[in-house]
Amino acid sequence: MPIPPRNETSTASPSGISTITVDLDDRSYPIVINSGQTNATDPSGFATHFREALGDCTHAIIVQDTAIAASAGNAVADALGTDDTFGTDDTQGTAGQGNDDLRLSVIDVASGEPSKSTDRIAQLWNEMLDTAADRRSVVIAVGGGVIGDLAGFAAATFTRGLRLVQVPTTLLAMVDSSVGGKTGINLPGGKNLVGSFWQPHLVWIDTDFLKTLPEREYVSGLAEVIKYGVIEDAEFFDYLESNITAILDRAPEPTRHAIARSCESKARVVADDERETTGRRAILNYGHTFAHAIESTAGYGAFLHGEAVSIGMQMAAELSVRLGRCPAELLTRQTALLDAAGLPLRWKDADVEKMIAVMARDKKVAHGKLRFVLPDRIGNVELVGDVPADLVSAAIEACR
Amino acid sequence: MPIPPRNETSTASPSGISTITVDLDDRSYPIVINSGQTNATDPSGFATHFREALGDCTHAIIVQDTAIAASAGNAVADALGTDDTFGTDDTQGTAGQGNDDLRLSVIDVASGEPSKSTDRIAQLWNEMLDTAADRRSVVIAVGGGVIGDLAGFAAATFTRGLRLVQVPTTLLAMVDSSVGGKTGINLPGGKNLVGSFWQPHLVWIDTDFLKTLPEREYVSGLAEVIKYGVIEDAEFFDYLESNITAILDRAPEPTRHAIARSCESKARVVADDERETTGRRAILNYGHTFAHAIESTAGYGAFLHGEAVSIGMQMAAELSVRLGRCPAELLTRQTALLDAAGLPLRWKDADVEKMIAVMARDKKVAHGKLRFVLPDRIGNVELVGDVPADLVSAAIEACR
Numbered sequence: 066m067p068i069p070p071r072n073e074t075s076t077a078s079p080s081g082i083s084t085i086t087v088d089l090d091d092r093s094y095p096i097v098i099n100s101g102q103t104n105a106t107d108p109s110g111f112a113t114h115f116r117e118a119l120g121d122c123t124h125a126i127i128v129q130d131t132a133i134a135a136s137a138g139n140a141v142a143d144a145l146g147t148d149d150t151f152g153t154d155d156t157q158g159t160a161g162q163g164n165d166d167l168r169l170s171v172i173d174v175a176s177g178e179p180s181k182s183t184d185r186i187a188q189l190w191n192e193m194l195d196t197a198a199d200r201r202s203v204v205i206a207v208g209g210g211v212i213g214d215l216a217g218f219a220a221a222t223f224t225r226g227l228r229l230v231q232v233p234t235t236l237l238a239m240v241d242s243s244v245g246g247k248t249g250i251n252l253p254g255g256k257n258l259v260g261s262f263w264q265p266h267l268v269w270i271d272t273d274f275l276k277t278l279p280e281r282e283y284v285s286g287l288a289e290v291i292k293y294g295v296i297e298d299a300e301f302f303d304y305l306e307s308n309i310t311a312i313l314d315r316a317p318e319p320t321r322h323a324i325a326r327s328c329e330s331k332a333r334v335v336a337d338d339e340r341e342t343t344g345r346r347a348i349l350n351y352g353h354t355f356a357h358a359i360e361s362t363a364g365y366g367a368f369l370h371g372e373a374v375s376i377g378m379q380m381a382a383e384l385s386v387r388l389g390r391c392p393a394e395l396l397t398r399q400t401a402l403l404d405a406a407g408l409p410l411r412w413k414d415a416d417v418e419k420m421i422a423v424m425a426r427d428k429k430v431a432h433g434k435l436r437f438v439l440p441d442r443i444g445n446v447e448l449v450g451d452v453p454a455d456l457v458s459a460a461i462e463a464c465r
Numbered sequence: 466m467p468i469p470p471r472n473e474t475s476t477a478s479p480s481g482i483s484t485i486t487v488d489l490d491d492r493s494y495p496i497v498i499n500s501g502q503t504n505a506t507d508p509s510g511f512a513t514h515f516r517e518a519l520g521d522c523t524h525a526i527i528v529q530d531t532a533i534a535a536s537a538g539n540a541v542a543d544a545l546g547t548d549d550t551f552g553t554d555d556t557q558g559t560a561g562q563g564n565d566d567l568r569l570s571v572i573d574v575a576s577g578e579p580s581k582s583t584d585r586i587a588q589l590w591n592e593m594l595d596t597a598a599d600r601r602s603v604v605i606a607v608g609g610g611v612i613g614d615l616a617g618f619a620a621a622t623f624t625r626g627l628r629l630v631q632v633p634t635t636l637l638a639m640v641d642s643s644v645g646g647k648t649g650i651n652l653p654g655g656k657n658l659v660g661s662f663w664q665p666h667l668v669w670i671d672t673d674f675l676k677t678l679p680e681r682e683y684v685s686g687l688a689e690v691i692k693y694g695v696i697e698d699a700e701f702f703d704y705l706e707s708n709i710t711a712i713l714d715r716a717p718e719p720t721r722h723a724i725a726r727s728c729e730s731k732a733r734v735v736a737d738d739e740r741e742t743t744g745r746r747a748i749l750n751y752g753h754t755f756a757h758a759i760e761s762t763a764g765y766g767a768f769l770h771g772e773a774v775s776i777g778m779q780m781a782a783e784l785s786v787r788l789g790r791c792p793a794e795l796l797t798r799q800t801a802l803l804d805a806a807g808l809p810l811r812w813k814d815a816d817v818e819k820m821i822a823v824m825a826r827d828k829k830v831a832h833g834k835l836r837f838v839l840p841d842r843i844g845n846v847e848l849v850g851d852v853p854a855d856l857v858s859a860a861i862e863a864c865r
Contacts, residue, residue: 183587190583194654222622225649226740249625254594258623261661327567340626 079398081318082109083325087244087332089339090265094118096244096268097327100317105141111144111269118267119228122203124168126196128189130208130214130271131173136232137274138207141232142169143260168198174212181215181250183259189219203228203266209235210242214260217248221263229265234244234274235287237371240327243268245276245335263342270328272320283315285371287406288352290323292378293330295399296351301326301445306398309405348446352378354463358420359412376464384452384460386440394422395443411464420461421454466814471721481726482509482717487644487732489739490665491765496644496668496728499745501692502726503540503671511544518667521627524568526596528589528616529698531573531610532785535633538607541632542569572594574612578765581615581650583659589619609635610642614660617648621663629665634674636686637771638726640693643668645735661742669727671845672720685771687806688752690723692778693730695799696751699844700797701726706798717727748846751838752778755861759812775808776864784852784860785839795843811864819860821854 095118103111115122125145129138140357145167150374172192174180179336196202204227206216213231220229231243249260258373275283290312294302304326305312331349338345359369368376383395401412424435438451495518503511515522525545529538545567572574572592574580596602604627607614613631631643649660675683690712696704704726705712711719731749738745744854755777760768766778783798803810824835835857836850 081586183590186582187587191652191654192658194652194658215783218622222618224658225647225662247625252591254591254592258594258624259622261622262625280702441623 066225071305080445081321085325085328085332086379087264088336090124091094092246092264092339094266094268096270096332097323097326098270098325099241099271100321101271103137103269103273104144111271114269115145115230116439119203121201122228122237124170124198124199124232125197125205126170126172126193127205127207128172128174128204128212128219129130129206130212130234132176134174136172136213136277137232137271139235141205141207141269142171142273142458145169151417152318158323161242170198171323172196174208174215176209176211178211178256181256181394183250183252186215186250187214190223191221193223193418198223198227200224200227203230205230205232207232208238209233210238212278213238213242214247214249214257217246217265218260219252221248226263229263231268231272233268235278236275236283236324237289239270239272240286241277241289241331243270243314244328244331246339249271249451255301260450261333264339268328270316270324272315272324275315275320279337281369284407285369286312287312288329288371288408291402291406292351292374293327294402295378295440295443296330296348296438296446297333297444298326298330299442300400301330302402302443306402306405309402313406337403344448347448348438351446352376352381354424354437355380355420358423359415361423362416362419363414365413368412375403376410376412378403379410380460380464381437382437382462384437384456387456387459388439388446388449388452390439390449391441395440396419398443413465415461415465417458417461418422421457426456441449469487476705481721483587483721485732486731487664489737492664492739494664494666494668495557495663496670496695496732497702498660498721498728499588499672499727500721501673503537503669503673503742504544506862511541511671514667514669515545515630519603519630520629521601522567524570524596524598524602525630526570526572526593526598526602527605528572528574528612528619529608530634531577532576534608534612534621534674536574537634537671538571539631540797541607542571545569554804570598573606574597574615576609576611577649578611578656580611582649582655583652586615586619586650589615590623593619594625598623598627600624600627601764602628605632607634608638609633609634610638614640614647614649614657615643617663617665618650618660621648626663626813629663631665633668633670633736635678636675636683636724639672639675639724640672640686640753641689641731643670644728644731653765664739669723670723670727672715672717675715675720678818680741681769682735684713684767684807687712688775688778688803688808690727690769690772691799691802691806691808692749692751692774693727694802695778695795695840695843696730696748696838696846697733697844698726698730698843701730702798702802706805713806713845744848747848748838751840751846752781754824754837755780755820756855758823759815761823762816762819763812763814768812775803776805776810776812779810779864780860781839783863784837784856785841786837787856787859788852790839790847791841794824813865815861815863815865821857824857828834 085096097114102109127138138234179455205221206213220227231242233239245263246262248263249257308319312323352374356373359373385391437453438444439449484494497514502509529539587663604620606613620627631638633643646662646664648663649657708719712723752774756773758772785791834854838846839849840846
């Protein structure tokens with residue numbers, strides 16, 4: 066049985082749609098979570114929410130993942146194209162709403178991390194110009210994290226900034242990368258080294274898009290969901306313990322609830338520290354310092370991101386127990402929940418020395434000292450500096 | 466005889482240094498205008514102002530124009546390298562100021578518009594990574610508008626944003642592009658189509674850097690200086706009429722004053738409309754709609770930007786007179802001042818039809834209607850829409 070959202074940023078309608086507001090003054094925006102409403106013709110559909118958030122838009126550019134998200138992109142295009150306010154058939158906008166017709170362009174981007182390159186962004190900028198985009202154009206990113214990051218950075222920079230709508234189609238993107246305004250691309254020398262903080266005007270999360278997501282990817286996304294419970298929402302952790310089976314079955318109601326609570330967590334943290342200046346946003350990196358070292362030493366692609374995060378959370382909890390910062394029960398509960406979700410708990414090939422070397426180069430390291438986000442209880446983490454290297458080694462060892 | 470600045474954003478010290486504040490809440494920053502103080506060892510030098518604006522900086526990347534600004538870049542590097550707070554010789558920072566040593570990197574960029582390309586920005590990002598830049602690094606752009614725009618965009622986007630110092634070395638960059646936060650690059654399809662609004666933390670204007678600027682470039686920069694008088698500072702226009710000869714001689718005091726008043730004008734406009742959302746910033750485009758059409762139809766490079774702006778201001782004033790929006794005396798005074806500055810007043814090869822076709826494609830055109838920034842008196846302009854094409858033609862004809 067679901068528990069109600071713990072604050073008033075979320076409002077649920079009878080149809081199961083809930084809206085969370087990311088509170089950032091004049092950059093505030095709604096996250097609308099629903100199941101199968103993209104094409105709804107009543108006021109619960111995408112077109113209505115798009116019009117509310119982007120009233121004067123006359124040109125939208127759908128940037129979509131060719132392989133995975135084309136059906137989602139088509140759904141979005143259909144929703145906008147057949148809406149009688151935005152018809153592409155020369156229908157004038159509804160009187161009084163001030164909308165001209167909406168012109169739609171579609172740009173395809175190949176799946177996968179290689180698309181987050183300097184070459185691809187340059188090509189995307191030119192493709193956007195080819196659509197005759199101007200400053201009133203809106204970019205709609207439809208796909209997983211790669212598309213959201215790339216299209217988001219293109220939106221941030223084309224004519225010094227276009228409005229952006231995120232339509233995530235993977236669980237990971239729904240609960241993490243589509244919310245919070247981080248956009249960017251990779252350099253050969255490292256990931257996400259170039260980008261902008263650029264908040265969307267709307268995040269549209271339709272859980273129907275998850276129906277075709279491969280099981281391994283879906284499970285991987287659950288690592289970030291469980292993370293929110295550990296870092297700042299103990300009640301949500303309880304909920305996940307009770308409902309993990311239904312969520313694994315992708316039952317609409319608990320899936321929407323899990324996504325909504327995750328987005329609420331992220332929205333709270335982002336509202337406190339939009340541009341990573343106060344340090345609060347660092348708590349989102351729980352498990353991630355280890356995870357990046359796992360991904361880097363295993364070779365990118367060996368683990369899905371969420372899988373590495375799951376093992377990384379286990380290492381972080383092991384470390385926290387060793388530092389006497391949290392009871393062993395926390396580790397027990399986290400282990401059980403990650404395991405129930407089907408996530409990996411250990412990496413038998415972990416190379417302790419190599420992982421520590423990678424962590425020492427991590428951009429979150431201050432002056433060469435190892436820092437970790439560590440839990441003291443379910444629902445609270447702290448940034449801990451100056452951690453002895455031998456305990457870090459022991460924590461990694463414990464997860465081999 | 467100089468008149469005092471008309472508001473309190475400018476403070477002049479006995480040494481002739483004046484500081485103007487660009488008032489943008491938490492993005493406010495000083496513009497420091499001086500003559501030959503870059504290397505000063507007393508508190509009037511660059512190092513002091515840098516330390517005040519960027520106290521915790523431990524790594525600065527000088528991005529400089531190879532051909533033109535290397536001597537200025539060297540002066541900046543010397544100023545930081547020999548300052549006893551920032552010494553690169555392992556001297557610790559002055560107690561209580563919290564500064565570590567400052568590490569300096571230098572990146573050379575070729576002169577000229579072709580450097581504002583997607584290829585060059587990708588290379589620059591990689592070069593910055595090669596310097597081991599991190600989020601606390603500071604970019605110092607030393608050069609003309611091309612370097613400021615390119616290095617500024619790199620600063621805006623590397624690790625989602627580094628702090629930026631602008632050290633303009635051309636008159637045009639001093640009075641225009643270094644102030645206000647516009648950064649960007651070109652696409653093959655058009656100029657400045659990609660970029661960010663990214664405010665610097667400090668603009669350092671040393672008029673000594675102008676000593677080696679070619680006469681034609683210096684005069685070109687005066688077009689933008691005179692523009693500020695027309696658009697929003699009648700008193701400054703008077704001053705320029707009285708002091709244009711001394712300014713042409715590059716006498717330090719009147720040159721500093723002309724730059725300071727120009728920067729004050731720009732700072733006021735930018736403070737009202739940082740991101741071009743209210744429309745106020747459009748007044749900075751006085752003469753520019755015509756100028757872009759001149760540059761585009763003449764082929765980029767035939768005119769320097771300021772030369773095209775000078776002719777464009779004449780066309781705009783001719784248009785305003787024809788529309789009955791301003792007295793002929795305005796045109797007479799503007800003509801006399803531009804002429805006294807050595808700027809061109811007409812373009813005998815202007816192709817009226819081609820120019821109007823270019824203007825119809827300009828991004829400042831709303832729904833295909835020609836809009837112009839037009840003066841009604843010296844010191845005030847308005848954005849005027851729906852201008853009859855035949856009067857535009859006549860205004861161009863009048864300047865052939």
